[in-house]
Amino acid sequence: MKTTPFTDTHIALGAKMQEFAGFNMPIEYSGINDEHLTVRNGVGVFDVSHMGEIWVKGPKALDLLQKVCSNDASKLAVGQAQYTYFPNGKGGIVDDIIVYYFEPKKYMLVVNASNIEKDWNWLQQNNSVGAELENASAHTAQLAVQGPKATELLQKLTSVNLSEIPFYHFKVGDFAGVKDVILSNTGYTGSGGFELYFYPEYGLKIWDALFETGKEYGIKPIGLGARDTLRLEKGYCLYGNDIDDTTSPIEAGLGWITKFTEGRDFIDRERLEKQKKEGVSRKLVRFELKARGIPRNGYEIVNANDEIIGNVTSGTMLPDSKKGIGMGYVKTEYTKPDTTIFIKIRNKNLEAKIVK
Numbered sequence: 017m018k019t020t021p022f023t024d025t026h027i028a029l030g031a032k033m034q035e036f037a038g039f040n041m042p043i044e045y046s047g048i049n050d051e052h053l054t055v056r057n058g059v060g061v062f063d064v065s066h067m068g069e070i071w072v073k074g075p076k077a078l079d080l081l082q083k084v085c086s087n088d089a090s091k092l093a094v095g096q097a098q099y100t101y102f103p104n105g106k107g108g109i110v111d112d113i114i115v116y117y118f119e120p121k122k123y124m125l126v127v128n129a130s131n132i133e134k135d136w137n138w139l140q141q142n143n144s145v146g147a148e149l150e151n152a153s154a155h156t157a158q159l160a161v162q163g164p165k166a167t168e169l170l171q172k173l174t175s176v177n178l179s180e181i182p183f184y185h186f187k188v189g190d191f192a193g194v195k196d197v198i199l200s201n202t203g204y205t206g207s208g209g210f211e212l213y214f215y216p217e218y219g220l221k222i223w224d225a226l227f228e229t230g231k232e233y234g235i236k237p238i239g240l241g242a243r244d245t246l247r248l249e250k251g252y253c254l255y256g257n258d259i260d261d262t263t264s265p266i267e268a269g270l271g272w273i274t275k276f277t278e279g280r281d282f283i284d285r286e287r288l289e290k291q292k293k294e295g296v297s298r299k300l301v302r303f304e305l306k307a308r309g310i311p312r313n314g315y316e317i318v319n320a321n322d323e324i325i326g327n328v329t330s331g332t333m334l335p336d337s338k339k340g341i342g343m344g345y346v347k348t349e350y351t352k353p354d355t356t357i358f359i360k361i362r363n364k365n366l367e368a369k370i371v372k
Contacts, residue, residue, distance in 0.1 A: 020065035021157050021219030029237060036240060037129035039066040044239040049335035051242035052249075055207050056336075059163035060238035061226055068132035068153040069213070070125045070139065077121050080147035083282055084139065085115065086265060088275040092117040097184045097202055100273055101265060102138060103284035107291075108261040109268070111135050112253065114202065116186060124152075128255045142283070157216040161226065162246075165233045166209030172229050174199065178210065192225035194218040204243065206250030245332045248341065251302050257313055258300060258329040258343050266291040267345065268300045298326060299351045305340035305359065306367040316360040317344050325350055328359060340368075 017040040027033060031042035042063065044051060054060045072080055081089040087100035096117055102110035111131040116124040127135045136151050143149060161170055171178050176189035176199055186200035191212060198213035214222060227235055244254070253259045259268045266274070266288060276289050305311065311331030319325050331342030342359070350357055353372050358365035 018066070020063055021216045022063045022065065022223060025220070025223060026063065026237070031237070031239060034240075037066055039129065041066060042237070042239040044241045045237050048239070048241040048245060051236065051238045052245050052335045054234070054236045055163045055205055055238060055242065055246055057164065058234045058236075059161065059165040059169055059209070059230060060236050060242070061223075061230075062160040062162065062238050062240075062243055063158075064160050064211070065157040065216070065219070066129040067158055068125075068127040068129060068135065068151070069156040069158075070127060070132075070136060071150040071152055072123045072125060072139070072147050073150070074121055074146075074148035076145040076147040077123055079145040080139070080143055081115065081123060082280055083145070084142050085113075086270070086274045086282065086288075087115070088277045088280065089115055089117070089123070090277075090280075091275075094119055095185050095187060097186060097200060098273075099184075101259075101270060102135065103265065103282065103288065104138075104261055105283050106261070107264050107284060107287050109255075109259050109263060109265055109270075110138050110261065112255055112259060112270075116198075116200070118188075130256060155215065156213055157219045158211060158213050159219075159222065159226070160203055160205075160209065160211045162203050162205040162209035162238075163207050166207075169226070169230050169233050169235065170199070170210055173225055181210075192222050194222060197222070204252060205246040206252070207246070244330075245335065248330050248332050248343065249334060251343070253300075253343075254330060263300075263345075264288075264291060264296060267296045267298055295348065297348060298345045299348055300329070300343060300345055301351050301370050302343050302372070303341065303357060303359075303368045304371050305342075306369065307340075308338070309340050309359070309361045309366045311340055311342035311344075311359045311361065311368075315344075317346055318358045318360055318365060319350065320356070320358070322358075322365065325357065340366075342368075346370075 026042040101112040191197035315328040317326040326346030328344040355370040
């Protein structure tokens with residue numbers, strides 16, 4: 017298995033380790049419930065160094081992005097990030113990614129860990145315009161410092177004014193005595209905070225500074241288990257569960273990052289434009305169980321007549337309310353908020369309702 021600069025630290029801290037996307041990653045430390053609430057109420061640190069970083073550079077950089085990305089990268093200002101995805105040419109999604117605009121002719125793509133090689137190959141395959149590509153995944157480490165107390169803690173370790181970095185923007189500056197750290201006001205938890213990108217050799221210096229300075233804030237390391245429950249509570253998609261090569265971005269509710277700008281001919285444009293205009297037969301919804309239970313990936317969703325209308329893609333039980341929540345695809349007529357549906361759990365149909 018691959019490691020990150022923090023793998024030995026996770027093991028020393030007693031984390032429950034498991035293979036994820038080829039990496040030896042921490043799943044939990046003090047327990048998923050405790051870690052989830054730490055991020056919601058205070059501050060937690062995720063090792064997300066397994067994520068991929070690909071640079072797109074040169075005079076043809078924007079041309080390539082405009083071809084392979086669903087969102088309109090020409091709208092970005094320097095220092096801004098953008099959520100987007102790669103359409104796969106067959107109506108599905110290669111990956112959902114974030115594009116960072118560093119300077120004219122220079123962009124960084126942050127891609128999912130399990131899709132690094134796939135995305136790299138996809139970019140090369142579609143790079144007919146001659147953009148410069150560099151896979152910097154092995155030379156980039158990343159920590160996500162998330163929670164309502166994250167910004168106050170981070171500000172003690174940098175001269176960059178974090179309050180001047182709006183959501184989905186970033187700056188490059190000093191952090192914990194390390195130069196050229198990317199400080200990005202992004203995250204996957206819905207609790208605020210920043211993501212830090214830096215060279216792997218500075219990883220432990222940054223980790224130690226965070227945990228020393230963060231003592232007064234009750235800082236804790238957080239595993240991938242709580243990362244999953246946090247993103248699910250927020251309703252964020254997970255590639256491989258809620259979206260993949262077989263799911264339409266229009267079905268998945270990603271029409272808002274599918275920009276049909278005049279004159280921009282991106283992969284699958286015609287197909288997606290048709291779907292947006294004519295509608296789709298199923299959609300990704302969020303739901304809450306009314307009875308006690310945990311919806312799991314693959315469980316059937318049925319209507320009051322026990323007819324199958326869809327399936328669960330992600331599900332969990334929230335640590336604080338003990339409420340079962342989930343996401344899944346259902347037939348379009350069942351997608352309005354407050355619609356009653358049923359989740360088949362161990363041959364029982366548990367009532368649930370669609371929520372925003």
